[in-house]
Structures are given as structure tokens and as C-alpha cells.
């Protein structure tokens with residue numbers, strides 16, 4: 001019998017260090033540091049334009065960070081080079097980023113479904129084109145994901161014939177089909193009529209109960225309170241305040257967090 005010690009488990013799924021993002025002269029993210037452990041459910045709040053979507057887009061590399069480091073499962077994404085002036089530049093290959101995007105799934109406010117494909121076609125798309133899965137197997141997997149979000153009977157409908165809540169659930173099924181380690185939600189309910197918000201939040205709640213690791217940008221402060229293991233408040237391109245839902249949402253210490261929450265006066269626990 002060998003006595004080799006098991007490798008220490010890496011408790012960090014995602015580690016973000018000094019992440020910055022500029023658009024031209026405008027610096028939107030000014031140094032984000034964030035550690036996400038498996039099972040974390042992180043709610044992200046902040047005023048419009050504070051950079052919440054930009055942060056999520058940088059985490060699945062729809063936007064490339066201007067500088068800083070993203071580590072996924074203990075490996076740095078991209079290849080870092082130290083420049084003559086001592087700064088570090090990171091080169092990203094599309095091939096690597098395609099792999100990262102399968103590990104970090106994203107659900108958008110506007111669903112982003114392909115209008116010319118059925119619900120089933122939308123959920124299968126990534127399995128077939130990105131993962132190269134055979135169509136028969138992809139069909140089976142996609143049907144299972146649609147069933148999971150309560151839409152088995154809508155598999156053959158086109159998005160134009162689905163309600164907003166159903167479209168968003170198809171988008172969630174599409175993200176789940178790739179079996180991501182981390183799920184990012186960017187205001188998944190804010191494009192929905194109020195009566196359709198609940199069905200989408202229930203699906204997100206069920207994913208949380210399965211122990212999935214998720215980052216959720218939301219203005220639904222009440223949902224964030226019950227959903228999150230940790231809450232981040234973003235302002236001026238940095239994490240301005242963070243803590244448990246009780247700390248940040250009930251007893252915020254920073255005046256800007258207090259002012260933001262006071263504006264969301266529909267807030268009830």
C-alpha cells in the first residue's frame with residue numbers, strides 16, 4: 001500500500017485579482033478582488049452603470065479584462081507576460097476562452113435565444129457546435145434540461161411563441177446543458193412582466209438548493225436576501241461593501257449602500 005498524501009483540495013473555484021476594465025478613457029472596473037468557493041451563492045448589487053454586467057462579462061471572457069488575473073479551478077486563464085516596466089500583460093487564446101465559457105455559463109437579461117431555432121434547438125446548440133456531441137445524444141440531454149426547468153412540452157416551440165419567463169427558463173436550460181462549474185446570471189428577471197418573475201426565481205432557487213455555484217446580478221433585493229450566501233455592493237468600479245445578506249442588506253455600514261437600498265423601497269424580507 002502506498003502512503004502518498006492526497007493532494008490538498010483547492011477550495012477556490014474562481015479567484016479574481018485586481019481586475020480592471022477600461023472602455024477607451026473610461027475605467028469601469030478599477031480593481032476587483034473576489035474569491036468564489038464551490039457552493040457560494042453571491043448576489044451582486046449596485047447602481048445602474050456601476051459595472052455589474054461588465055464584471056460578469058469579464059468572468060466568462062465575453063469582454064477581455066484590461067488587466068488583472070482570473071483563476072479558474074486553480075489555473076490562471078491566459079498566458080501572463082511581464083513587460084519591461086514590470087507590468088503584467090495577459091494574452092488570451094480564443095481556444096482557451098471557448099473552454100472557459102463552457103465552465104462559466106451565463107444567463108442574460110434579454111435571454112439571447114436564437115429566434116430561428118426551437119427551444120430544443122437553442123438548448124442543443126452549444127452541445128453540438130461547441131462540444132461536438134452527436135445530435136441524438138445532444139437531443140436527449142437537451143430534453144432533460146428543458147424538463148428540469150418545467151418546459152418539456154415546449155421543446156418544439158420557437159422563442160416568439162414563448163412568454164418571457166419561458167424564454168428565460170430555456171436560456172437557463174441552455175446554460176445548464178454545458179454542465180458549467182459556475183453560473184452567472186445578469187438581471188435574469190428584470191426584462192419580465194411582474195407575474196412572470198416568480199417562475200424564473202423558483203428555477204434559480206432550485207439550482208441554489210442543489211448546491212450550484214452562482215453569481216447573480218439582481219435588483220430583487222428581497223430575493224437576494226434569501227438566495228445569497230454573500231452579497232457584494234459595487235460602486236465606483238470596486239466592491240464597496242460585502243458581507244452576509246444580513247450585514248449588507250439589513251445593516252449596511254457604507255452610506256452609499258444605505259442610499260442604494262433606501263431607493264429600493266419595495267424591499268421586504
Ligand SMILES: Nc1ncnc2c1ncn2[C@@H]1O[C@H](COP(=O)(O)OP(=O)(O)OP(=O)(O)O)[C@@H](O)[C@H]1O
Nearest residue numbers: 023024028046047048049050051052053054055187
Ligand atoms: N462595450 C462597451 N463600450 C463602451 N462602454 C461600455 C461598454 N459596456 C459597458 N460600458 C460602460 O461601462 C459602464 C458600466 O456598464 P455596465 O453595463 O457594466 O453597468 P451595470 O452596472 O451592469 O448597469 P445596469 O444596472 O444598468 O445594467 C457604463 O458606463 C457603460 O456605458
Ligand SMILES: [Mg+2]
Nearest residue numbers: 052053054186
Ligand atoms: Mg447590467
